Amino acid sequence: MTASNPNPTGAAVPDEGNAVLSGRKMIPLVVALIMCVLSYQLNASMITPALPDIADSLGVPLNDVSQISSLFLLFGSIGGILLTRWSDYIGRRNMLFLILGCLFVGTMLALFSPNLPVLLVGRALQGLSSASFQLSYLVLNEALDAKSFGIALGAVTAINGGVGGFDGVLGGLLTEHFGFRSLFVVILAFVVLSFVGVMVTFPKTMKPSSTGRFDWWGGVFITVAVICLGQFITFGSGDVYGWTAPQTIALLVVAVVAMALFLVRERRASDPVISLEELASRQVWPLIAAVLLTLAGVYPVINFTLVVFSQNAEVGFGMNASMSSLCFLVPPAVMGIVAAPVVGWIAPRIGWIRTLRIGLVVCLAAMAVIAVFPTNLVVVVACVVVLGVGYNALALTTLNGLGVVLSPEASKGSLPAVSGACFGLGSSIGVALISPFASAGTVGGVRLAVIVGIVITVLSFAASMAMRAAEGREA
Structure with a gap:
């Protein structure tokens, strides 16, 4: 491609013969992809209120039931990295069918599970569907024209934070009246509709974007490194193990060794998961850094610090x-749903990187006001609404879009796979760094937690300033 590339998103031009949709023709495909990501998201958000009922129904301790969520998220990390990149070789349509097949089998196992082990196997298979988000972004980039891509991406990204918090409420109501198995009946319906939607609407002319063979060793090494690093942060910052516990240190060692093996493998592989030359370029490493730092800086302020402080009866x-969730979790989620498609319309017109920077500045301004007036309920809630626009809409939409827009031409699924895995890792890092201050039970502690979030977000803005699209591509 030349510098006069007419594609304003910087997205890869679809291969010759691939269907390019626009206008009303894109709507059925976008709806089908939204159904796919909803099938995953409802699995992530509706189950939490049902955990006590699951423990009672299966006759197991509530502490054991926590594995239902942790195992689901663990396999979500695996699916996000391996399956997204593998789709470059077998095609997006085939991969979506494979994911939906795993989701169907896993949901059936969960629905009819006679005991906890069977339910956990089902949850592991369901977790693989995490890759549906990155796959949807890649499909939209390859199947839609440039103007439609941003809007559709915003619509899919809006689902990433749940359905405005109401999906959790629905999960609680269904569990209360019909038991936890009713949740899997609802999810199963979404899976079936998603399968039919993909089968009917997916452009059959879309071809795999890579030839050769997927580097499974490289994929396994990077997956192990990300998972162990995430678990290291979780164990180290928790009350059970701590940073100096043997289990925590072992996880760090495994993460470091796995990352070293990944780098050695990628240097030698003929068709790597992501080449080291690409990893070192200004179209890749700044985005990975921005994802980690944005999630580490803003996520724990909204989803941890303010929620904990709001429930403190002495200084909060x-x-x-329930009231805390209604005031501090629902508003930003709703703002994300409303504003993300608008951001997707704006970003290709003014630039994806510029839109990200605007979002980070909005987040910094809102957090600065919170740091000054942490005990003023009206001011804090208003700032949380602003963060819903700056973070849930502007930042998350553009970070997901840039994962596709900046992805190297030779390995289109590589950057979405790696950056997608960094979303969970970044939020874990942020909570680990901020939780000691946020949990102190003082106004000063909360203010310091927000200030730490501001500093991390400033670093994210610095990473965004280093971003550059590949030559001939505008971002």
């Missing part, structure tokens, strides 16, 4: 759990 707002 003294709210119960």
